[in-house]
Amino acid sequence: MTTEAELLAKIPTGLFIGGEWRDASDGSTLDVLDPATGKALVSIADATVEDGAAALDAAVAAQADWAATPARARGEILRRAFDLLQERREEFALLMTLEMGKPLAEANGEVTYGGEFLRWFSEEAARLTGRYGTNPEGTGTMIVSQQPVGPTFLITPWNFPLAMATRKIAPALAAGCTVVLKPAALTPLTSLAFAQLLVDAGLPAGVVNVVTTSRSQELSAPIIADSRLRKLSFTGSTGVGQALLRQSADNVLRTSMELGGNAPFVIFEDADLDAAIEGALAAKFRNIGQACTAANRFIVHSSIAEEFTARVTERVQAMKIGRGTEEGVQIGPLIDDRAVAKCVALVNDAVSRGATLHTGGTAIEGEGSYFAPAVLSGVAPGSDILREEIFGPVLAVSTFDTEAEAIAAANDTEYGLVSYVFTTDQGRAQRLIGALETGMMGLNVGVLSNAAAPFGGVKQSGIGREGGSEGIHEYLSTKYTMAPLG
Known part of the structure; x- marks a missing residue:
């Protein structure tokens, strides 16, 4: 080798x-x-x-x-x-x-x-x-x-x-x-x-x-x-x-x-929660969160938000951080110190507005541009993390109660690259395909890019x-x- x-x-x-x-x-x-x-x-x-x-x-x-x-x-x-x-x-x-x-x-x-x-x-x-x-x-x-x-x-x-x-x-x-x-x-x-x-x-x-x-x-x-x-x-x-x-x-x-991108990841109350968690981890932490297709806003039905947050927090806390060449590493360094500083600032802004930080969210001292992957819940409307593209390993959860609320929250952005939806209701799935303002949509999947498919967005x-x-x-x-x- x-x-x-x-x-x-x-x-x-x-x-x-x-x-x-x-x-x-x-x-x-x-x-x-x-x-x-x-x-x-x-x-x-x-x-x-x-x-x-x-x-x-x-x-x-x-x-x-x-x-x-x-x-x-x-x-x-x-x-x-x-x-x-x-x-x-x-x-x-x-x-x-x-x-x-x-x-x-x-x-x-x-x-x-x-x-x-x-x-x-x-x-x-x-x-x-x-x-x-x-x-x-x-x-x-x-x-x-x-x-x-x-x-x-x-x-x-x-x-x-x-x-x-x-x-x-x-x-x-x-x-x-x-x-x-x-x-x-x-x-x-x-x-x-x-x-x-x-x-x-x-x-x-x-x-x-x-x-x-x-x-x-x-x-x-x-x-x-x-x-x-x-x-x-x-x-x-x-x-x-x-x-x-x-x-x-x-x-x-x-x-x-x-x-x-500012991809919404919408999880309805009828979703297969195991599949949604796997999809969430793939959509958020692929490429250390540094992807335009990375899920940016996790919009979770209020009836399952607590369980979802607890389970993804446990998985994130178990992730191995280190140089990408080391065996078993899941979270490598961010591209540079500016990327780390941006993630820290977004987390701090969300917490200052009332969000709960469950794990991570800080720069890791020492050599290299490392950031401890974070999970936030209760992210308030108006938080920077809901408006800006994170481009880092930060999973931010907010909640909804009705389908109309979920659609409005998902579309509340000038971006429109990709969206993710987890639901077992096929009628709802078809409605969401038409209602979400994105060029691509992952339906019950967390990774959708494929050379045989058209990749691109709408709006900005x-x-x-x-x-x-x-x-x-x-x-x-x-x-x-x-x-x-x-």
Whole structure:
């Protein structure tokens, strides 16, 4: 098995532009830190504005040839990438644990999940269809075809370093689009390793370019302003997404935005409580709570709230905290000290408004960015924890008495990414599908993401969809041609 030192020694540390690894144009570097220790894992190139321009130049130069590459050939490269990822799964899992902090078991799960986008879109590449037929007036032939939108700029977050990259890159490549990828500065190593994997899978030079930088706004703005760019896809906070949408308006870019969430987890009195508890733990503590799909507000019927709170508290108190590489660890470090401080502040605000803290809720002293997972009950309306995306291991419980109250509480947010509902009443379940203002819903399940399903939200949680048959169409333009009959 590859050791940590051996793995880090083989990860590329340069920018990947036009099929070549290179240093930043000004020679600058940035350190990638291990959140479990706060110490540097490795130093990598810190891209400049000039490097970003070079990456877009390379993507533009490769666009025509890549779009003309047969769909089957594009799909086969993605399939080879999937196979290589399975061969290297232990290395990718360890790398994600080192740079992001998640437990190794969860990192292995992300390799599986991220890889599925490669496999799914390798199959979708050859399934693109159009329409052909006579117009209703009988005067001509209508041809409707799908064409790649062109060069794309993909910006990924730090919390799922592999899956967020494959979820964007795979459909772009399948559709015939070239890519400039800018991974988060906190977790760029997985993207660099993935770029090398794509090379090994046979991807032509310039089709995917990767620029790592600590100067994100400075580098991104001129790329977005360049008239040759035709698509922007971003996953991250709503505030940043709004700014990027404003920047994209001048060139009327195609955009996909997967933004913040404030997921309600609603448990009705008729729910299977055992299943609801398992679902709650999965929805809240997956990825140490650092996921846009993480349950944020637990809205529990008053008749079962006390039992639910007591049982989840017991489970949370038993969770093992430590470095993600240690056996049995369920809660690794948060991404940095700012994330810890935010969780502490949200807990303190809720308690100051009358909530009861049952366990955890404090920073853990010592090396690394550790936070003791928390359970709160009696969270009062107006508490910050009910309005803001927590992005950490804090389970906050409030109560309701009627279905109408539950729906109103669940929808009381500007976000609309995902909701979770536990009930055995099928009529109620159908009503909730229509009533909850979210782009996705988990019905009696705590984990719902799947490469074959459309992922995305409504309201201020974003626009567009990733995954499923819908995902590839985010990278395609529809063209209509009229021709004479005969």
